[in-house]
Amino acid sequence: MTSSQTAFLQARGLTREFRGFYAVKDLDLDIRAGQVHALIGPNGAGKTTVFNLLTRVLDCTEGQIRFDGEDITRMATHRVARLGLVRSFQISSVFPALSVLENIRVALQRPNGLGMTWWRSRSALDRLDERAHALLLDVQLGDFAHSRAGDLPYGRKRALEIATTLALEPRMLLLDEPMAGMGTEDVVHVTELVRRVARSRTVLMVEHNLKAVAELSDRITVLARGEKLAEGTYDEIRADAEVRRAYLGGTAHA
Amino acid sequence: GPDAIKVGLLMDMTGNYSDVAGRGSVTAAEMAVEDFGGTVLGKPIEVVHADMQNKVDIATSIAREWFDVDAVDAIVDSNMSSAGLAVSEIAVEKDRLMIMNISGSPRFTNESCNPNTIHYVYDTYALATSTGKAVVRGGGDKWFFVTVDYTFGHDFQAQAEDAVASEGGETVGSVLVPLNASDYSSALIQAQSSDANVIAFATAGADTSNAIKQAAEFGIGQGDDRQLAGLLVYINEVDALGLETAQGMLLTSAFYWDLDEETRAFSERYMEKMGKMPNMSQAGVYSSTMHYLKAVEAAGTENYAEVMAKMKEMPINDFFVKDGYIREDGRMMRDMYLFRVKSPEESTGAWDYYEKVATIEAEDAFTPVSESRCYLLKEES
Amino acid sequence: MLRSHVLPVLALLVLLCIAPLVFYPIFLIKLLCFALFAAAFHLLLGYVGLLSFGHAAFFGTGAYMCAQALARWNLAPELALLFAVAVSAALGAVIGFLAVRRQGIYFAMITLALGQMVYFIYLQAPFTGGEDGIRGITPGHFLGVVDLSNPLALYFTVLAVTTLAFALVWRIVQSPFGMILEAIRENEPRAISLGYNPTLYKLAAFTFSAALAGLAGGLKAMSFQIATLVDVTWQMSGEVVLMTLVGGIGTFLGPVVGAFIIGGLEQYLAQSALPAPVILGAAFILCVMLFRKGVAGTAKSLLQNRAPKRSTPDNPETQATNRIVK
């Protein structure tokens, strides 16, 4: 039922107030299926808050959120994830003491009905391995399957993080600053990864690394002070004087 | 055992009851053995003891081990009624003898009575009844109960109420307080606003101490026309409270060190060893151990059945009890005393705490045969 | 994983089968009950990272319910045990429902407080008989055939039941469900974002642990033929914590070893001149300060040290001992 015209994720009048302070105010957001949509804006614009609202980590003060036609405005956090709207976390979000393979298996367990299975041995999980390995190959972690996740270098953890998220077969991914704190090398690596992942999915991404934003996104929304400042393609955004003043500054290098 | 006569004590050596029993009870048993001469039937007498840590499982496993491996002939005291009841059953199973001195549960001579067990010093029925009767006779006829809210307290109060009623007194009110509540002011205010002239504490241990201390604080029982009655108070608790606080209170006990020449003689010897005066249970351990040893000697065997028969047959006369005897249900029948706690001015020195106000005859104090729930008495009658 | 446990487990079973030749069956039964109790507790602490300081509530409930069923309703022993397990599990579900909302120290405090509440309820409930406890239990015939009045038969029955219970714990810990528990312990927000409802998993584990603790209590009441308030006190809850700490957190056999040591120690201290509470307090301090891996944990790392050691920058072994929960 998602035609390319109606938005896959749609927010109307999204508002979040913290004791009189509007972190997000009357924001309309339409994200079309299959696109990479970037959310940028100066610090404190409310980007993370938008993410938290969309993934139901925070309740919105006002507004409505529809995902693939379904109203998720009041849905429980874990149920939103089950619908296929999955958020990828910052770096620490792996299960550090588990192996890389186990990290993926945990993600695969529930969709395969093995979450609450307490009467069988763990070898029941072996049938997930094929899929798990495929996912690991996808993010070039094939050689690390048996390493402890906590021991991986930064960029690899990021990759594992994304692979785990992909295991849920999400229909839509939300990435909050996937390149934050990364060396140039890793940025290139992750950009490539996101590009690959986005081929078959919808992605909403917050990122300060404009180079990556330019390379990846089909559409960009610029937030400032909780409100939408501009929306368009990278070139349209760049040309916008307001955006230059509020966000890009003089050195808008691409 | 073949080589020695052994008596054992399962005591709480370090916990809540370590003052009222503990090391002091072990010492009393050792004194009895020493005074008896150290041997009986040509065999040495030994005292063994263990810290049962207020746990039934520890008490029972040690009791089994003592009976089976160490050939202990009699257990002459055990802390905690639940442990004591369990040990008494093991005594039945192993054909040995058990004497209860510290616990006051009436079960020992009622539902759980058996031919192997003697309940020697007191039970809550006797305390409640003696206090109830004697105080009403002395004029305190309107009672208010401060009762700890569980079986022990409920039973205790009911027994005392019966006794009060039997002498023509009445219960004008009561209030339940939780175990270990530490604060009694609510209850005391209610007691104060009633028209009772006796405020009775159906509590035990630290609860009683706290209640009495706070009653003094509220000016109850000191200088007004009300009397406090502690249904179960050991002299150790009076010592810990101090006379300033405890003065004027009425309580029932089977023993006080300063009753006569004999009690003083024993108690001063005991004092030398322990640094404090014996309480009724500790004196009871001495007396019951002595009585047991005499019975062994008289029976010429340590076989429990024959010894028990002798114990029930021989009257008991020592510093602890005059003309006492052991009833068929295992109850040692003796007189009880009502005491009043002296004021600091009346007291002439350390441990001079009590003044005797009344004596309650054994038959008046303990559960009458007609009311007994013990099968041993039923068969007889 | 499984391999490394087969030998010690078999050895232990063999030892337990010949132990009655040396020790009192009733004493051994007590150790077994404590071991099961500790294993139930450790299921939560070791695998979910939740330290319950109120587990005596379930142990005591098991004991009271089993005693009630045997003494007053004359149920068959196996039914009485099932009843004990069911009631403990129900209580576990209720307490767990309240407690799993918080983590770490809060969880510990909440379970402690709720456990104390359960104690007060039992104290005041007439059927528990106050200080005298529930008495007059005759265990009868297990499954209609095994005469439990014979100490050896009783011992082997208890051994069989506890062994089965341990196998069950092992199964749960090593199941896909156990895997998710581990994942939740590692990183709860991440688990949520993967669509798991941690509250449900923790509650399931809590209920399960309560049921097993209840079984341990029921077995104890059945064997000792008495149920008392002692089994519901917070001191009992503290003791099971100590057993696990002494045995070693995070090792499957740790709780068993710990229970045997503490149970044995109590028995030994009873006949020595040393004051038991002081010794137990000192044991606590010693374990926390110097001996966090516990006996089983230390033994395990000694064995592993003989094998070539894997050196990673942050050794998971040391991490595990610095961290009970995340």
Added chain:
Amino acid sequence: MEIFGFPPQLILGQVLIGLINGSFYALLSLGLAIIFGLLRVINFAHGALYMMGAFAAWMTQAWLGLNFWAALVIAPLAVGLFGLVVERAFLRSIYHLDHLYGLLLTFGIALLIEGMYRYWFGAAGKPFTTPDVFRGIWDLGFVIVPKYRGFVVLASLVTCLAVWLLIERTRLGSYLRAATENPDLVSCFGINVSLLTASAYVLGAALAGLSGVLAAPIYQVTPLMGTNLIIVVFAVVVTGGMGSLSGAIITGYGMGVIEGLTKVFYPAASSVVIFVVMALMLLLRPAGLFGKEA
């Protein structure tokens, strides 16, 4: 006039009496909250420290022959000093571990202290009487209040307020709060965090000691006087939420009053009412009444 069949005087009286119990809850939970705030340690030994305070009062009287006022000063100092030893010798080396180890360690310390005191002083405890100035009662018409209890409420209120001001309204307070979050960083600013941590424990211990002295004339001074109290105080703390000191104080007094009223309306529940309130609070606001996270 009656309220649910009880005369209003009785109820007012109980509220007042409840406030007195609340005074102890407030002092103790404040101390717990301070220690928890900075050390992230749930101080299980708090009940034992309270008991030590009461015994210290007895010792100053029985051994040193000093009066109540001297005890009021000496005992908290002595307990604070003991706290310092505990902090330096034990707690300090486990801060980097899981916070549960702090709970376990202090649990062990509590067992040890209480065991030792029972060994030295016996289980029945020691006598301690109300200081002469506070002998007697005030008859307020609707309730009788022993003078000493009036003093306790006053002393507790003043102490709580003073400590609260000290921590919330001074630089020391922001040091404490910041060090709670990130001790390393605070020390990078030139603040001696280990001194700060030690002082927090000492302060908490001294507060427990002070409650102990205040309690000595009311409650029997026994080695176990703190044992059961501490669990109730834990429930108070959970209900209040560990976030704020004012939460600890207010909940302390509040729970005292609730408990007092239960003793009149439904005495059978008075031992569990605090736990029931805690359970309800967990259902409605898992972070507690004043808790921050939610």
Added chain:
Amino acid sequence: MPKSAVPTWGERPMPDPVLSVTDLHAWYGESHVLHGVTLDLKEGETLAILGRNGAGKTSTLRAIMGVIPRRSGSVKIHGRETIRQKSHAIARLGLAYVPEERGIFASLTAQENLLLPPVISPGGLAIEEIYELFPNLAERRNSPGTRLSGGEQQMLAIARVLRAGGRTIFLDEPTEGLAPVIVERIAEVVAMLKTRGYSMLLVEQNLAFAQAVADRTCVMEHGHIIETFTAADADSHAASLQNHLGV
């Protein structure tokens, strides 16, 4: 080895280094993260440390500050050996630390965060001056510290140490996660600090930013400084930067 009394640098009399680190090693538990770091920072100089994730940049700063429990080697601040000192005493020698991820305290308001560090030497900025410099902070002074946005928090972290008066500033990735406009602001602030004569040790991933402000640059890998060069030489080192940083 006896220490030479005569300074060994060339003929020109050089000012004493504010900070001189020799053969610094540091361990987290068993893992050895710094393997002999040697560097010095001169009065008024800005020294950038570049390196990949996990190279040990942050650990170097932390080790100098004394918040890594186990360290060895020599760290001299104004000529005084501090390897055995506690971190609060080290800070009082005039070090100002702006940590990685900003280190703003959630339980304090923005203003309380600002007022937290005790003044360690005179000459720090007055609070009015700070608010003039960072107007955003004035606006949000009563919000809880961590409720400020990333950029605001970074400003706060820098402002906070300026108040305390330390003249040697450690900046750990001050531009991480900041919008381009804000990065520009931070660059301005750093430039301003330079003109006021502060010495700075800057840890960065953002090469452009570092090169814009640094007088000298060190490259770090696996817990060592592998090369050091001045701003003038930067071009000739482009190749090796490429190699070491993957630029």
